[in-house]
Amino acid sequence: MTVVSFQNVSKSFGERQVLTDITFDVPKGEVVSLIGPSGAGKSTLLRCVNQLDRHTAGSISVAGQSISPSCRQRDLIQLRQHVGMVFQSFNLWPHLSAIGNVMEGPVTVLGTPRAQAREQAAALLEQVGLSAHASKYPGQLSGGQQQRVAIARALAMQPKVMLFDEATSALDPEMVQEVLGVMEKLAESGMTMLVVTHEMAFARRIGHRVIFMVDGQIVEDERPETFFSAPATERGRTFLSRAL
Numbered sequence: 001m002t003v004v005s006f007q008n009v010s011k012s013f014g015e016r017q018v019l020t021d022i023t024f025d026v027p028k029g030e031v032v033s034l035i036g037p038s039g040a041g042k043s044t045l046l047r048c049v050n051q052l053d054r055h056t057a058g059s060i061s062v063a064g065q066s067i068s069p070s071c072r073q074r075d076l077i078q079l080r081q082h083v084g085m086v087f088q089s090f091n092l093w094p095h096l097s098a099i100g101n102v103m104e105g106p107v108t109v110l111g112t113p114r115a116q117a118r119e120q121a122a123a124l125l126e127q128v129g130l131s132a133h134a135s136k137y138p139g140q141l142s143g144g145q146q147q148r149v150a151i152a153r154a155l156a157m158q159p160k161v162m163l164f165d166e167a168t169s170a171l172d173p174e175m176v177q178e179v180l181g182v183m184e185k186l187a188e189s190g191m192t193m194l195v196v197t198h199e200m201a202f203a204r205r206i207g208h209r210v211i212f213m214v215d216g217q218i219v220e221d222e223r224p225e226t227f228f229s230a231p232a233t234e235r236g237r238t239f240l241s242r243a244l
């Protein structure tokens with residue numbers, strides 16, 4: 001089953017075209033590492049999956065729902081329920097505890113009864129190794145802990161696909177590993193994931209597939225072993241020689 005499908009997708013901001021003719025399918029359970037230089041369009045591509053950025057041409061479908069450039073707000077709300085996203089900044093609600101942050105979406109958006117939402121949230125906090133911190137507020141947690149709460153919060157909506165945009169870039173080095181560890185466990189559990197990362201060793205380890213972008217286009221779409229050991233293009237070779 002295909003979870004995310006891009007067919008000839010392009011995106012312009014005014015005159016400036018930032019995605020050009022992007023086509024790829026992600027089957028259920030696949031983990032895609034999305035890499036490329038700064039400005040390549042990686043964030044824009046992820047943001048098109050949940051339509052935080054609207055594409056301007058081509059077609060996108062997510063979890064069986066087709067999204068056209070002109071679709072209505074109601075369709076976007078439905079789409080976003082199927083897509084979890086974790087950004088570089090954690091954006092937790094500061095006035096809610098860790099468990100409160102994880103419960104909020106299910107209670108307010110899905111209408112899950114509070115007791116049931118609390119039970120699910122507790123299980124998710126356990127999954128990300130934060131059971132002991134469930135009642136703490138974001139301000140009392142480290143950056144790595146906050147990011148793990150953000151992952152649990154996204155998972156609470158039972159997404160069909162998870163998007164990660166440089167989820168560890170804002171973290172102190174000693175906290176990077178705990179977040180990458182949670183992402184790896186999630187990948188092993190069979191979650192469909194699109195992962196933008198600057199951590200090349202991690203991209204290679206976690207990805208079933210690597211999509212390498214430059215200037216808004218897909219330049220290589222390969223198995224990690226192939227891309228990282230023998231990139232097919234000059235641009236791939238140059239990028240890796242600088243990034244590794």
Ligand code: ADP
Binds near residue numbers: 013036043044045
């Ligand atoms: P990456 O995540 O690979 O660094 P981005 O997707 O953030 O790349 O950006 C791709 C290009 O799109 C960049 O040239 C960036 O300046 C441009 N861009 C991104 N967002 C906007 C926006 N809201 N308006 C205009 N240009 C944008």
Ligand code: MG
Binds near residue numbers: 042043044
């Ligand atoms: Mg980016």
